[in-house]
Amino acid sequence: MLYWILLLISIVAVYLIVNPLITMIRLKIKFGNAVYCKYLPIFGIIQVYRKSFKLTGNVHQWIVDIVIKHPEVKFVVANSINKPIIVIIDSEYYKHIYQDHHLVTKHDQSGIKDFLLSGGLLFTEGPKWKQQRNLLGDHFLFQKLKARIPMINLVTKEKINEMANVEKVFEFICSITGEVVIRSFFGEEAEGWKINGKEAQIELGSILASFIKLRVTNFFVYFKQKLLGVKSWQYCTKKEKEIMDRVIKLKKDIIEVIFKRRDKIKQQGHKQEGGDFLDLYLKIFMEQNVYSSDRIETDEIVSQFITLFLAGTDTTGALVANSLLLISENKQYLQELRNEVKNVIGNGDITSENINQLVFIESFLKEVLRLKPSVVYPIARKAKSNIQIKDLYIKKGTILLLGNFLANISTQNYDNPLEFNPRRWLQQKTIKQDNGFINIPFAAGPRNCIGQHMAMIEARIILAHIVRNYDIIRNSQVPKAQWPARGTQTYLPDNAVHLVKI
Numbered sequence: 277m278l279y280w281i282l283l284l285i286s287i288v289a290v291y292l293i294v295n296p297l298i299t300m301i302r303l304k305i306k307f308g309n310a311v312y313c314k315y316l317p318i319f320g321i322i323q324v325y326r327k328s329f330k331l332t333g334n335v336h337q338w339i340v341d342i343v344i345k346h347p348e349v350k351f352v353v354a355n356s357i358n359k360p361i362i363v364i365i366d367s368e369y370y371k372h373i374y375q376d377h378h379l380v381t382k383h384d385q386s387g388i389k390d391f392l393l394s395g396g397l398l399f400t401e402g403p404k405w406k407q408q409r410n411l412l413g414d415h416f417l418f419q420k421l422k423a424r425i426p427m428i429n430l431v432t433k434e435k436i437n438e439m440a441n442v443e444k445v446f447e448f449i450c451s452i453t454g455e456v457v458i459r460s461f462f463g464e465e466a467e468g469w470k471i472n473g474k475e476a477q478i479e480l481g482s483i484l485a486s487f488i489k490l491r492v493t494n495f496f497v498y499f500k501q502k503l504l505g506v507k508s509w510q511y512c513t514k515k516e517k518e519i520m521d522r523v524i525k526l527k528k529d530i531i532e533v534i535f536k537r538r539d540k541i542k543q544q545g546h547k548q549e550g551g552d553f554l555d556l557y558l559k560i561f562m563e564q565n566v567y568s569s570d571r572i573e574t575d576e577i578v579s580q581f582i583t584l585f586l587a588g589t590d591t592t593g594a595l596v597a598n599s600l601l602l603i604s605e606n607k608q609y610l611q612e613l614r615n616e617v618k619n620v621i622g623n624g625d626i627t628s629e630n631i632n633q634l635v636f637i638e639s640f641l642k643e644v645l646r647l648k649p650s651v652v653y654p655i656a657r658k659a660k661s662n663i664q665i666k667d668l669y670i671k672k673g674t675i676l677l678l679g680n681f682l683a684n685i686s687t688q689n690y691d692n693p694l695e696f697n698p699r700r701w702l703q704q705k706t707i708k709q710d711n712g713f714i715n716i717p718f719a720a721g722p723r724n725c726i727g728q729h730m731a732m733i734e735a736r737i738i739l740a741h742i743v744r745n746y747d748i749i750r751n752s753q754v755p756k757a758q759w760p761a762r763g764t765q766t767y768l769p770d771n772a773v774h775l776v777k778i
């Protein structure tokens with residue numbers, strides 16, 4: 277009996293250990309120096325991240341170092357327990373994954389997708405994705421977003437009025453960016469909205485962060501999710517159960533707001549113009565044929581809201597927070613930013629007329645996104661079937677990471693790539709040989725970021741109001757900022773920068 281158990285354990289162990297090696301060896305033979313293998317038995321890439329963070333304070337430093345030392349590397353192959361992961365670094369290869377998005381699916385095992393996001397734009401596929409993208413697409417163009425500029429100014433000023441000094445900068449900014457998404461979706465009805473006793477955007481953000489944190493800090497949960505995928509939630513730990521209860525309550529509250537609006541529309545009719553996303557959805561929802569195959573259910577509206585919140589809050593928050601860190605470390609830019617704000621808007625608000633004159637702020641934000649992109653890797657992809665990209669053969673089921681952020685260190689792409697220099701974006705030709713996939717903080721191709729104009733509008737407004745109202749001070753008690761693994765990339769501790777009213 278013991279013999280059989282030991283044999284079984286050995287077979288499983290060998291499978292877990294050997295499987296990723298097969299892909300590594302195959303690619304190494306074919307590509308030689310253009311492939312770099314980072315193999316850690318069983319634990320794999322999560323351990324690589326941990327080690328990198330421990331040694332350098334930056335989870336991504338390990339791969340940055342590989343690319344600096346071996347500029348000829350096109351692919352880095354690592355493992356996630358028993359599965360090979362290919363990090364595609366050469367833009368001529370990952371370009372095809374962005375262009376032909378139907379070759380892959382977005383890969384998520386954390387449960388976030390299944391419980392919160394599966395019906396929303398970030399994860400839908402095929403005809404449903406197309407329908408949603410068409411439905412929302414127009415409303416994210418500058419022409420339509422223009423109407424939201426006064427609201428964004430207002431929310432920003434309200435929050436700034438409440439805070440003389442800001443200690444936790446990221447949280448502060450996310451309370452603005454979160455509120456902007458909520459008001460874009462639900463309009464004024466959502467003002468002062470509380471979920472589980474907390475401000476809606478704080479509770480939403482905290483639920484999402486708990487999902488990620490549990491998985492990163494708890495090895496048991498991590499392995500369980502890796503091995504069983506979403507089914508692992510059927511065997512909940514107490515912590516997981518707590519999160520799930522909050523999710524259920526959250527969804528119930530969102531549905532309540534949706535039905536309240538539906539009833540209001542039933543009495544007063546649809547708004548003719550200037551509506552929010554909920555109006556847009558409800559118009560279709562209430563007029564659709566219940567039997568049509570592409571009908572929209574309440575759950576989809578809930579998912580869509582949570583998706584836009586997740587995709588829009590921390591990402592834009594990280595962009596502004598990272599900007600403030602870079603300002604605090606390169607103080608010469610503060611006066612320059614202030615001067616531009618003063619010249620363009622004086623003491624007034626940002627409007628759809630003057631926003632495009634904030635040229636320096638815009639190039640500053642672009643440079644921040646180049647060096648500290650809010651989304652470092654887009655969501656991991658999984659090959660739907662066997663794929664051939666040029667001379668690279670990818671087996672069905674292989675996990676792919678698209679490493680476009682690594683273009684930030686290549687002298688092939690930029691002059692002095694390691695230098696923080698916002699002015700480079702004011703030059704004629706910033707990227708030496710641009711194939712359109714080098715500087716893509718908002719991804720590229722048909723599934724690029726639908727909210728990119730909204731993000732840049734928000735970031736310009738928030739940053740302008742902040743530099744006008746606060747001094748931006750690097751906290752000398754925190755000598756070095758750290759870059760941990762989070763859903764979006766921002767620094768720790770979050771009091772590395774302080775804001776003090778002037």
Ligand code: HEM
Binds near residue numbers: 588725
């Ligand atoms: C600085 C801020 C932002 C950055 C850096 C960013 C970045 C990205 C990236 C890289 C993707 C591609 C994800 C992937 O392929 O896995 C994406 C997709 C998406 N983003 Fe953003 N984003 C930002 C702000 C926003 C905002 C404000 C919204 C909306 C309120 C938004 C909504 C979305 C949605 C819905 C998708 C999925 C689009 C689709 O699959 O068709 N994002 N974003």
Ligand SMILES: *[C@@H]1O[C@H](CO)[C@@H](O)[C@H](O)[C@H]1NC(C)=O
Binds near residue numbers: 694
């Ligand atoms: C390039 O981006 C990565 C990810 O944000 C970052 O860790 C690295 O420091 C960046 N490189 C430079 C030179 O700033």
